[in-house]
Amino acid sequence: MLLSGSGKPQFGEGNREVGEAPLGRPVWAAVGGSLMSLCLPFTGVATMKFKSPPVNSLSLEFLTEFSISLEKLENNRACRGVIITSTLPKIFSSGLDITEMCGKSMEHYTEFWRAVQEMWLRLYGSNMVTVAAVNGSSPAGGCLVAMSCDYRIMAENPKFSIGLNEAQLGIVAPFWFKDTFVNVVGHRIAERSLQLGSLHPAPEAHKLGLVDELVPEEKLMERAAAVMAQWLALPDHARQLTKTMMRKAVLDRLVAHREEDIKNFVTFVSKESIQKSLRMYMEMLKKRKS
C-alpha cells in the first residue's frame, strides 16, 4: 500500500503522493497504489483507475486503498473532482470479492464489512464532484460504486451490464445499497430490479436511469472530462450544500446503524445456507469459464 492516511506529501522519485507543492501551488501528482492508480493534474480533477486483475473485485485490501485514496483527495484543496474508471478491458468492477465472504472468521467478516461501509460513506458523502466512467460490467458492489458518484457515463456496449444482482447469489443487498439505488432510479424500478437481481445491459440501464448517458467506449474519458467541467463551473459551496441536502438522510441512516449493520452482515454471512449459496455461485463462475 503506497498511500497512507495522513502525513506530509512527498515529492521524490517514483511514486509520489497527491499533494501541494511548497507555496501552495497545486502539482501534478501520481500515486502508484498497487490496486488503483491515481493522478491529479493542474486541472484539479483527479482520475482514479482501478487495476486489480482479473476483475477489480472489491477485496479488503482494495476497499482500504480506495478509502484512503478518497480521503487523500478530499483533504487536498487542489482537488475538486474525481473521475473513476478501470484499466481492465470489459470490467469496471465485479463487485465485492466473494472470497472475502467465504470460509473466513467472524473477525474477518467484521473488518471486511466495516471497510465496505467506509468506502461507501466516503464516496457517497464526498464533497468532490464524482463521475463514474463505466467502461465495462459493473455488478453488485461495482454498481454501488458507480451509483455513489454524482454522474455515470457508460460505454454503449450491450455486452456490459450493471445492476444489483445480490438476489441471484442468494444474498440480500443491505438497506443502504437499496437506498442508494432508490435515490438513483426511483422506488418502482429499484423494487423490481432488486427482487429479480437484474443485471441490465448498458442500453437498458440507460433507459432506466441507472446510468446517465451512453457513449462509444473510445469517447468515455473525453465525455467524463466534459461533464466534470460542467459540474465544476458552479461554485463549490452551493453544489456541495445541495449534494449534502440530497444525500444526508441516507448517509445518516447508515452512520446511526453502523454497528447493527455489521452485526447483521456477520450473522447472515456466517450461516451455513449462505456460505453454501456463495460457494455454489463461485463454482458456477468457474464452470461458466470452462
Ligand SMILES: CCCCCC/C=C\CC(=O)SCCNC(=O)CCNC(=O)[C@H](O)C(C)(C)COP(=O)(O)OP(=O)(O)OC[C@H]1O[C@@H](n2cnc3c(N)ncnc32)[C@H](O)[C@@H]1OP(=O)(O)O
Ligand atoms: C446482509 C448480507 C449482505 C450481503 C450483501 C453483499 C453485497 C454485495 C455483494 C457483491 O458485490 S457480491 C459480488 C457480485 N458479483 C458478481 O456477481 C459478479 C460475478 N462475476 C462475473 O459475473 C464475471 O466474473 C464478470 C465480472 C462479468 C467477468 O467475467 P469474465 O468472463 O471476464 O471473468 P470470469 O472468468 O468470470 O472471472 C475471472 C475470475 O474472477 C473470479 N471472480 C469474478 N467475480 C468475482 C468476485 N465478485 N469475487 C471474487 N472472485 C470473482 C472468477 O471466479 C474467476 O476466477 P478464476 O476461475 O479465474 O479463479
